[in-house]
Amino acid sequence: MKQSQLFTKTERFAPKDEEAVNAKLLTRAGFIKKIAAGVYAYLPFGLRVIQKISNIVREEMNTIGGEELLMTTLVPKSYWDASHRWDVKEMFKMESERGEHMGLGWTHEEPIAHTAMQYIQSYKDLPKAIYQIAIKFRDEPRAKSGLLRGREFLMKDLYSFHASKKDLDAYYNVVIEAYKKVFRRLSLDAKVTEAGGGPFTKEYTHEFQVLSPQGEDALFYCEKCDFSQNKEIANPVNPPAGGHGAGVKSGDTCPKCGGKIKEGHGIEVGNVFKLGTRYSEAFNLKYLTKEGKKEFVVMGSYGIGISRLMGTLVEVFHDEKGMMWSEAAAPFKVHLLQIGDSASVKKQAENVYEELRKAGMEVLFDDRDVPAGEKFADADLLGIPYRAVVSEKTGEKIELKKRVEEKTELVSLLKLLAM
C-alpha cells in the first residue's frame, strides 16, 4: 500500500480529550477515531489490526471445535426477562416504533440458549461449542481508557454445552489452554487469575490478566510461578471452591510454589465462566439422557476482548516515540521508506516495493514527498515491526531495522524477501 494514497494521515499531537496512552497513540497514528466517549471507529490500519487479532482467535476457537456464528445486536426484552437480566444497568435499552422494548447485546447467553433449544434434544447432540466475533454494547459510566473500556467494543464470546458438569470441567481446561495460545501468539503474558464467580457459581472463575499500570484490576501474583489471584477475592467470607484458597496478599508465600507474592495491576483480556445450568434453567434447555431421563444442559461461556486486546498491545508495547506492533498483530510486516527523491532512489524503492508485494509480503510504502525526518518519525509512531530504508547511501542494498531494536543492517533484496 502506498502511503501517499492513504485516506488517513498521522498527527503530531494527541487529542486533548484522551487520557490513555492507547487512545493517544492510536488516534495520532490514524488507527481509530473517537465518535463518542468509549465509542471508536476503526480506520483502515486499525481495522487491519482488529482482523489480525480476530483471525488468531478464530483459528484457536476452530481448533477446539468451535463453530462460528453471528447473533444479533437487537435482543427483545422477553429474552432478558427469562433470565431476569432486563434490569442490568449497563444494558442500552430502547423502544421500537411498534412499541417493542429491546436491549443491545452486551453478552448473548439468552439468545444462544434459546437457539440451542432448537438443536439440542439428546445426549447425542452433546457436547457442542459455538462462538461469535461481534460488536457488543455496554453503557459504562466511565469510559476513559480508550479501547480498554468501551461502550461499543468487539468481543469474541464462546458458549459450550455439555451433558455433565464433568464434561464442562474438562472443556473449561481445553479453553484455558486455547486462550493461552492466543495470548502467546500475540506476545502477551496473560496471567490465568483466580477470581470470584459472581452470583452464578460458587467456584472460582478465571480471568486472563496482562500486567500493566493501566489495568483496573488489582492482582496478587507470584513472582516465580504462574499463580495469580484477583484482589477482590483475597478475603471473602466464603472463599470459592476449586482454587488455591483465599487470603494471599503482597509479601505472602505463594500457596503453589512457595515463591513471593507481589501486587500489581492487570488488564482483563479474557475470562472463562462455568455457567452450569443457570441459563438452561431459564430457557428450559433440557436433553434426553441415554437412560431416557430429561436433564438440564450444562453450559460454559468464555470471552476475549478483541478491541481491548488492541488497546492492551499498545499499552504494553510502546515507547516515547510510538507503538511497537508484534508481527502477529501488525497492520503490515514491513514499512518501506524512500529517503531522497533522485531518479535512482525512486526507481530502486519502487522496485523493492513491487518485489515485496509480489512475494506476498504486507508492506506499507512511504513514497510521500515529505522530509526524511517526518518519515522516520511516522515509522516510529506507526510501529510496523520492520523498517526498510532505500536512499542514496544504501546503493543496491536496503537498510533494515527492527522497531524494537536500535541497530540497523544493510541487507540484500533477496535477504529481505526471505524474511
Place this chain on the structure above:
Amino acid sequence: MKQSQLFTKTERFAPKDEEAVNAKLLTRAGFIKKIAAGVYAYLPFGLRVIQKISNIVREEMNTIGGEELLMTTLVPKSYWDASHRWDVKEMFKMESERGEHMGLGWTHEEPIAHTAMQYIQSYKDLPKAIYQIAIKFRDEPRAKSGLLRGREFLMKDLYSFHASKKDLDAYYNVVIEAYKKVFRRLSLDAKVTEAGGGPFTKEYTHEFQVLSPQGEDALFYCEKCDFSQNKEIANPVNPPAGGHGAGVKSGDTCPKCGGKIKEGHGIEVGNVFKLGTRYSEAFNLKYLTKEGKKEFVVMGSYGIGISRLMGTLVEVFHDEKGMMWSEAAAPFKVHLLQIGDSASVKKQAENVYEELRKAGMEVLFDDRDVPAGEKFADADLLGIPYRAVVSEKTGEKIELKKRVEEKTELVSLLKLLAM
C-alpha cells in the same frame, strides 16, 4: 466438516410465522434464526454464505481503490443534527445513562464526512474512497420478507470524495462497473435501473434491481437491451436529468434500442448516489484548490445489501426441494454423502472426505446415521452445488450430481479432486 458434529440440524417444516421463501428455506436449513421481526442471527452455514458474499464485494471494492474501515453503531445526535436527519423515523434512537441521545447507524454519511474533515485539506488529498461492511439498523414498520427487508442487516457502504463534479461522475461509472462484476460473480442478473434521487439531487440515481416476484419495486425494463427504469419516476412532473427521459410504460418502445418495454418487480440489491456537496456543506468539509481557493468536497455514496443478497440468491435460485447455491456463494462446494454403513463404504467415504479436505476443497460430509432418503432430502434442501455419493453401488467410484441438474455420473476420486 462432518455433519454428525454440527450445531444445527435441518427441519422438515417451515416456521409458521414466515411468509417469504428465503426465510422459510434458510430457517429450515439452519442457516438463520429469527430473533425478532426483521432481526435474524446467522448460524454457521448462513455466516459462511455472508462471508463469501462479503469477500467478493471486498475484492471488487479494493480493486477500485476503496480502503476498508469500520464506523460505529452508536452515533450521537449532534452528527444527525448537523445534516438535519435526527428526525428520520426509521432510525432507532435511545438515551444513554448519562443522558446522551444517540441513533443506531442506518447509513454513515455523517460520521464519515466528519472523519474526512480530519484527513482531507487539499486537492492533493483527493480523490479518496472508503467503505465498510457493517451491521445497519432501520426501524421498518413492515419486515415480513425475511432477509429482503431487515431491521438489523448487513450492508456494504462505500463513500467517495472528489475535487469536482466531473471527477465524481467518472468514479460513479467506475463503481457501476464494479457492482456489475459483483452481481455477475454471484450469477445474478441485476438491472441498472434509473431512479429518482430523492431530495438531494436533480439527477437520476441508479438502483441495481434483480427481477423477482418478491421484489417490492415496480420496474419498466426493456426485454431486449439493458434499459430499466423504476416505475416511481415514470411520470414525474420534472424528470431528473442525465437519464433517458421519463414516461415509459409497459408496451412502450424502448428509448434506447427500440425494443419492447415490459413491467416487472425487482429486489434492489444495490444503489449508487451522487451526494454532491450535501454532506460536505453540513460538516463544512472543504479543500484548498491548486489556486488556493476553498471549495466544498464533492461526495458519492454507494450501497450493496449483503444480507439482502443472501435472501435474493435464495429467492432466485431454489426449487420445490430447496435452495440452489451458486459456487461463489455456497457454504461448501461439495456435499459428500455416505449411503450405507458397511465397513467398506464407511472407509471409502472417510477416504474421499480426507482427500478432498487435503486438497483444500470445502466439503460437508454427511456421515450421520440416518436413512438414505433423509440424506438426499437434506442435500437438496441445503443446496450445495455438487453432491458426491459413496455407496455399495458406486464401488471405487463416486456418484456426482450437480444440484441444478438431474443427471448423475460416476467419476474417479482424481476427477473429483480436479474439479
